[in-house]
Amino acid sequence: MVVRNYNQELEFLEKINPYCWRIKKGFQPNMNVEGVFYVNQTLEKLMLDELKNACRPGMVGGFLPGVKQIANVAALPGIVGKSVGLPDIHSGYGFAIGNMAAFDINDPKSVVSPGGVGFDINCGVRLLRTNLFEQDVLPVKEQLAQSLFDHIPVGVGSKGIIPMNSKDLEEALEMGMDWSLREGYIWAEDKEHCEEYGRMLNADPSKVSMRAKKRGLPQLGTLGAGNHYAEIQVVDEIFDKWAACKMGIEEVGQVCVMIHSGSRGFGHQVATDALVQMEKAMKRDNIETNDRQLACARISSVEGQDYLKSMAAAANFAWVNRSSMTFLSRQAFAKQFHMAPDDLDMQVIYDVSHNIAKVEEHIVDGKQKTLLVHRKGSTRAFPPHHPLIPVDYQLTGQPVLIGGTMGTCSYVLTGTEQGMSETFGSTCHGAGRALSRAKSRRNIEYTEVLRKMEDMGISIRVASPKLVMEEAPESYKNVTDVVNTCHAAGISKKAIKLRPIAVIKG
Amino acid sequence: MPPYTPEELALPSKKYEYLDHTADVQLHSWGDTLKEAFEQCGIAMFGYMTELETVDIRQNPEIEATGHDLESLLFNFLNELLFLFSSDPFVVCSKLDITEFSTEGEELRIKCKCYGEEFALGKHPQGTEVKAITYSAMQIINDTENNKFELFVIIDI
Numbered sequence: 001m002v003v004r005n006y007n008q009e010l011e012f013l014e015k016i017n018p019y020c021w022r023i024k025k026g027f028q029p030n031m032n033v034e035g036v037f038y039v040n041q042t043l044e045k046l047m048l049d050e051l052k053n054a055c056r057p058g059m060v061g062g063f064l065p066g067v068k069q070i071a072n073v074a075a076l077p078g079i080v081g082k083s084v085g086l087p088d089i090h091s092g093y094g095f096a097i098g099n100m101a102a103f104d105i106n107d108p109k110s111v112v113s114p115g116g117v118g119f120d121i122n123c124g125v126r127l128l129r130t131n132l133f134e135q136d137v138l139p140v141k142e143q144l145a146q147s148l149f150d151h152i153p154v155g156v157g158s159k160g161i162i163p164m165n166s167k168d169l170e171e172a173l174e175m176g177m178d179w180s181l182r183e184g185y186i187w188a189e190d191k192e193h194c195e196e197y198g199r200m201l202n203a204d205p206s207k208v209s210m211r212a213k214k215r216g217l218p219q220l221g222t223l224g225a226g227n228h229y230a231e232i233q234v235v236d237e238i239f240d241k242w243a244a245c246k247m248g249i250e251e252v253g254q255v256c257v258m259i260h261s262g263s264r265g266f267g268h269q270v271a272t273d274a275l276v277q278m279e280k281a282m283k284r285d286n287i288e289t290n291d292r293q294l295a296c297a298r299i300s301s302v303e304g305q306d307y308l309k310s311m312a313a314a315a316n317f318a319w320v321n322r323s324s325m326t327f328l329s330r331q332a333f334a335k336q337f338h339m340a341p342d343d344l345d346m347q348v349i350y351d352v353s354h355n356i357a358k359v360e361e362h363i364v365d366g367k368q369k370t371l372l373v374h375r376k377g378s379t380r381a382f383p384p385h386h387p388l389i390p391v392d393y394q395l396t397g398q399p400v401l402i403g404g405t406m407g408t409c410s411y412v413l414t415g416t417e418q419g420m421s422e423t424f425g426s427t428c429h430g431a432g433r434a435l436s437r438a439k440s441r442r443n444i445e446y447t448e449v450l451r452k453m454e455d456m457g458i459s460i461r462v463a464s465p466k467l468v469m470e471e472a473p474e475s476y477k478n479v480t481d482v483v484n485t486c487h488a489a490g491i492s493k494k495a496i497k498l499r500p501i502a503v504i505k506g
Numbered sequence: 507m508p509p510y511t512p513e514e515l516a517l518p519s520k521k522y523e524y525l526d527h528t529a530d531v532q533l534h535s536w537g538d539t540l541k542e543a544f545e546q547c548g549i550a551m552f553g554y555m556t557e558l559e560t561v562d563i564r565q566n567p568e569i570e571a572t573g574h575d576l577e578s579l580l581f582n583f584l585n586e587l588l589f590l591f592s593s594d595p596f597v598v599c600s601k602l603d604i605t606e607f608s609t610e611g612e613e614l615r616i617k618c619k620c621y622g623e624e625f626a627l628g629k630h631p632q633g634t635e636v637k638a639i640t641y642s643a644m645q646i647i648n649d650t651e652n653n654k655f656e657l658f659v660i661i662d663i
Contacts, residue, residue: 155635215593269638436526437527465631
């Protein structure tokens with residue numbers, strides 16, 4: 001590989017507008033298409049600093065900067081359009097986190113890559129509304145936070161409390177939220193406000209290893225650890241009154257519940273298994289990539305198909321998981337307020353996936369094409385009138401839920417036409433890390449973080465004190481910067497801003 | 507509970523650390539032999555999940571891992587340990603004893619006794635969950651001449 005200094009590297013990057021940069025071919029070898037990334041001034045500095053660091057002489061054993069990873073993805077066989085980096089991008093495994101890429105299904109060379117989905121398959125965010133207001137909740141905030149914490153199993157080693165045996169698991173993997181509905185954990189309307197209606201039809205549990213099922217069974221209905229959380233939030237600002245209305249959000253101060261979780265050990269194991277399989281397939285089919293971590297297989301190959309079927313099962317697992325926690329949250333609220341969840345109007349506003357690969361129709365160079373769209377740390381953001389979004393949001397565009405980090409705001413955006421044509425209907429997913437976990441542990445005091453949360457009026461229940469340091473807001477990019485960039489670049493549009501009043505974490 | 511000898515109950519000294527990585531954690535372990543570095547690397551992973559001082563030795567399940575090169579051996583070894591923790595019997599370990607360590611030939615193999623106990627909320631503080639082991643920037647320093655044995659592994663959390 002050619003070694004270039006930072007200034008030579010910069011020649012391959014071009015700022016095309018205040019929010020968008022182009023990565024020219026040649027930045028990394030064999031690029032089939034160009035790369036592009038969306039940043040504002042603040043985020044741009046983070047992005048370029050990462051590159052500068054990697055260019056320091058004598059830099060070994062480090063990791064690839066996000067911008068290099070975007071370019072490596074652009075070199076994968078069958079990629080169309082551009083390899084896109086969203087504003088919350090940071091270095092990840094193979095694909096950067098905050099990277100999306102689409103592959104032409106009808107091109108026999110096209111690939112599917114588990115690295116383009118991530119280990120936590122169908123990690124996502126769900127938002128429930130209530131008809132409560134901040135003043136209703138404030139007097140009982142501590143009790144409510146404790147109750148949520150008691151209801152939802154969180155953190156390492158916690159086990160689900162929804163009764164499940166291996167036969168139930170098989171059915172849940174195949175049926176997704178239809179299983180939750182049949183078992184009485186959710187409402188029929190919940191499915192309507194969920195990507196894919198909470199069920200990927202191509203899921204095939206028989207393609208999933210025993211090992212993944214064994215890891216998954218005890219963890220169904222658990223929140224997990226890391227950046228996952230359940231939060232009680234209040235509406236802080238409404239940018240788009242009409243869109244907010246369609247989502248059942250009427251006024252500032254209204255209380256919502258946000259759940260951020262994924263497919264737990266089940267999805268992690270599916271991804272691990274697939275990576276091992278694909279290493280073999282790559283050798284057999286002579287697929288060359290710039291980075292060993294970009295393990296992939298032709299979409300049409302047995303390995304590619306098996307991965308897509310087991311990934312779909314993991315996606316279903318994640319939906320059932322979020323549905324189980326929806327059930328538990330509704331129970332917690334119902335007990336606290338002595339009212340049925342129904343009377344509290346605890347409807348699902350929407351549920352998004354931000355680690356997934358999906359088959360979608362897009363227009364590429366004026367022609368309609370069937371693509372396999374990988375979104376890793378990126379959220380689907382379909383525009384108004386798109387056939388795959390529910391009837392309630394046909395006029396507003398798909399709601400896009402952007403979870404903040406512990407103690408920071410979260411946002412609801414809507415999809416736009418511009419996003420559809422520029423980024424294959426994709427936008428950011430959250431804040432994106434800025435500091436490493438080890439650095440956070442060293443630099444940030446546990447008690448300091450908790451005191452700050454208290455000052456902001458946020459109740460917090462957390463299983464692991466160490467995690468509080470790692471997940472402190474300082475460790476992340478500013479979610480407002482990220483969201484404002486998406487809004488300014490036109491790839492999605494701000495609708496609602498939410499502020500947490502209670503956080504439950506692993 | 508099988509009786510354990512004092513040697514079995516003695517914990518090894520700590521020969522690992524956690525290094526910087528943006529989203530994940532890099533384990534760095536070392537030892538007087540490559541085998542020891544492997545054992546230490548496994549313990550380092552458990553050390554991220556809970557406080558190892560709280561773990562008593564009550565069981566010692568055995569695991570086996572194979573690989574076609576040292577990297578895949580290490581990857582599979584850690585994967586087996588992660589699996590031991592994340593499904594029945596949910597064992598968290600404070601000591602690992604590799605009883606067979608063959609790194610020659612076509613198939614490399616590890617057999618390891620894992621000393622620890624079932625993870626119990628309330629007894630063991632919850633650390634961070636390990637999602638997966640990765641090959642990302644994996645380094646194995648196996649320098650018998652200078653007696654240098656070190657491992658670097660990034661775990662996804």
